[in-house]
Amino acid sequence: MRRTLLLGLLALLLGRMAAAQPNCLIYAAGSPERAACEVYLQAIEFPQGSIQSQVYFDRALALCPTFADAYHEKSVPFLKRGDFQTWKKLMDEAVRLRPERFLGDRGWCRFKFLHDYAGALADITRLRQLTRNQPGQSGDGSYDLRIVAALCQRELGDLRGALSTFDECIADYKIKDRVGLSDYLHRGVVKLRQRDYAGALADFELQRSINGKLAETCYYTALAMRQQGNPAYLGQLQAARELWQQGYRLNDPYVSMPDEISLPEIEALLQQ
Amino acid sequence: MLTPFYKVTLLAGWLLSLLPHRGQAQARGIWAKADIPLVYNRQYEVGNILFDPSQDRPDFALRPNGRIYQYYNFDTTFPGGRVELRKHLLRALPTAAGSSDSGFLTVRFVVNYRGETDRFRVQALNSEYQPQAMDPELVARVLGACRALRGWLPGQIDGETKDSYFYITFVVREGHIQDITL
Structure with missing residues (x-):
């Protein structure tokens, strides 16, 4: 039992690492996904926001237009530099292709950078439905996304709803001794x-x-x-x-x- | 002996081999770096604001190496910090009726190494993050409030102040400033 738990934890950790930097070997040799993934890895060697990295992301997407990670990573400097139109356009593509992977990031950024509480809450609510109420952490690891949902409710004026969401998430984490x-x-x-x-x-x-x-x-x-x-x-x-x-x-x-x-x-x- | 048909097929195959490979070569990842034409401006970065003589001060001082950083690289900030700046702007921009605009108004600019500002640019989006023209009077008031901010604290590298970009986003609801994020 203990060994199964350890292996499960290891698999979870490896999964999170893969999410941060894709493992190109999971794609079949010769496939467009493998090719796009390899170019993506080259793109992130350049400084974030540099024209070189942007050109590489474009090339990755030309090779495989469904490689969602490239849309996401290409969007990040636009977010950090205040071009929310371009950020949202690229991020929407990433979400369309892999909602379970990128809805949380989009919701977190709408909450954090734009105080778009209704939009963020909609994204996190949808993600909770897709993940059996385990939406994962915010992009920077600070919060469980259920806590972010509670903060959205609070800022939208729904104090009772916020409290209920806080209580539910904290009760869940108390069992695991992992309150944020x-x-x-x-x-x-x-x-x-x-x-x-x-x-x-x-x-x-x-x-x-x-x-x-x-x-x-x-x-x-x-x-x-x-x-x-x-x-x-x-x-x-x-x-x-x-x-x-x-x-x-x-x-x-x-x-x-x-x-x-x-x-x-x-x-x-x-x-x- | 090869028939003319085979000769044509071999010639076509050779010609095809000259075309850029898809699949196999890409899968090995050997082509990308040499294959991408470097015809763009290699100094360009996402979000750069280029000098525009019609709206920017020609005497706005910048460090001679031309590098303009991002505020988050080294904490370019305002006296009292961002919490105080937000409160100051909310006070400076009282509610005004007259427009039905809702969305996001982002003002981006450069804080130079002396703590002065210029190269202001505005992006107005509706609540769906699509470009939208907002009430010119509202935009002018917001821009005016940002231009009026004095005493910026530029970020430093090795004890030397540097130029950097900064931006402030105004959440607009039915013509008034509902919130500010920065």
Whole structure:
């Protein structure tokens, strides 16, 4: 039993690795897929966004117009450089060809880069249907895509729906001891918006058990305590400021993250 | 002795062998690098904004090597960070009625090594990510708010500030700015 589990885990890991960089040997020698895959591997040797890499992706697609990975990888620099029209056009092709592989990436990027919450939720919902409710992780590995769906619901104003989705995903992961690095924080913010301050504080406490050093946890704890009239909130704000200045905060190289806070926000509350 | 028919077949086969191979040769992956013509500008990258004298400042200073990085290469940012920039822009762009436009308005520009900006470009898309002309007054207000931003903090490499691209996306709903992503 134990061996079967280990082998299963190994197969899963290998599968994820193959998704990041395709294994061309899985395609028949001489097939258009094998040829396109080999050109794809050459394309990703060039800097992302360089004309050389783009030309190679085009050549891969000329060899095999159904090689979805090339559409996806070709789309990435357009996303990162703000050309969302071209990104979406290419990404749509990748999704059309391999929905179970690329719906999650498209949904995650719509959520993260464009705050297109309705579009992202539609993509993740469809993926959940295709994957028996196991849609996998966000493109950067930060979140289970069910948590992203919950955040979309939250931002669309459906707080009860969001909470239910958070609860379902966290309960599933609790069994596996794999709750995400900021899942409790985001669920706590839903409860804060619902004015369930005790519930929010309980989640922020759970967040500390996952990641003890995060400025946002202290900041939102302070907000909940302040609403309860607890003067200890000032200590939480001071801790938030210290952690923020030390770099212990939500951060992303591309865009600001959900529930990310700034130093002036902490200081403004300290001065009130 | 070969009949004329075979001679024609052999000649055709030889001629066909001169054509680029599909299948076998590609499967070995031996042709691609030498086969792709390098007639394009090898310095070009996705998203480059070329100088346009009709809208760009000729005196906008850039580092002489010509390389313009992306903001995420080294954290080009705004005083207070992106969270503060978003709040500043939301305050600067109050709700205005009069248009039914919905979609995404992306403003992209260069932050030079001195923290100044220019080479602004705009992409307006509808909610289906298709190009769409938006209310010129709304576009002008958004562009004006972006141009008015001062004090950028350019990213650095080995202690030297560099030029980089930056962009801000405005989520437009029925003519007003609903959200900003950056």
